[in-house]
């Protein structure tokens with residue numbers, strides 16, 4: 038019954054806004070994360086039911102079937118999006134956004150007590166940049182950071198330009214570092230398909246948004262104008278982020294949206310594993 042009510046609710050709006058914004062609200066609002074001392078993180082995989090890619094029906098070539106094209110496509114989407122949103126609301130908290138109310142009401146009716154997301158947010162740093170993230174996932178970010186500092190501070194060959202056949206025609210080498218900023222928690226809508234962005238839960242970061250483009254479906258128009266979006270290559274090659282960094286994130290349960298063939302959001306890493314399993318207890 039709830040699904041039917043929610044379908045009507047969701048049907049009111051089908052606006053693709055954007056995947057990414059640079060703005061992170063003032064970090065001074067939230068307590069500084071307390072380092073518990075040395076710890077190890079468990080290697081984990083992202084949970085499949087949380088991947089955006091899996092929320093949509095696919096055509097014969099794997100193309101996304103939009104959920105507003107038929108009743109079946111919408112039902113398929115709702116069957117997947119609702120558990121994903123319920124999981125994040127109960128695991129991390131709910132964002133203070135108008136479209137959150139229907140989900141909060143439903144969880145309350147089930148006897149659950151979701152809390153405002155702000156109760157779980159902390160301020161910390163990632164690779165020297167101040168970020169606001171959910172305290173449950175900060176240990177995973179710290180293990181990623183440790184591995185990057187240990188393994189990735191070596192000169193990496195990066196491609197500056199590809200030809201029409203997708204071959205690299207200009208390379209340079211450098212020790213990669215974040216040049217501009219890291220965007221983390223956001224208190225505003227950044228919906229895609231009536232979704233809630235994982236930035237709204239404090240479990241996602243964008244590394245140098247102006248340099249690592251988002252070229253696919255749902256990306257902001259300004260990102261899609263990035264020259265790298267013109268390259269005739271796979272989304273993953275449009276980023277400056279070295280594979281070593283990507284591997285460090287993936288080791289601890291992060292999903293790289295650069296690998297989502299629909300979106301190709303190369304700046305964006307989100308934690309989709311189990312936050313209760315991050316730290317290996319002695």
Ligand SMILES: [Zn+2]
Pocket residue numbers: 056057058236241242243302304305306
């Ligand atoms: Zn992002």
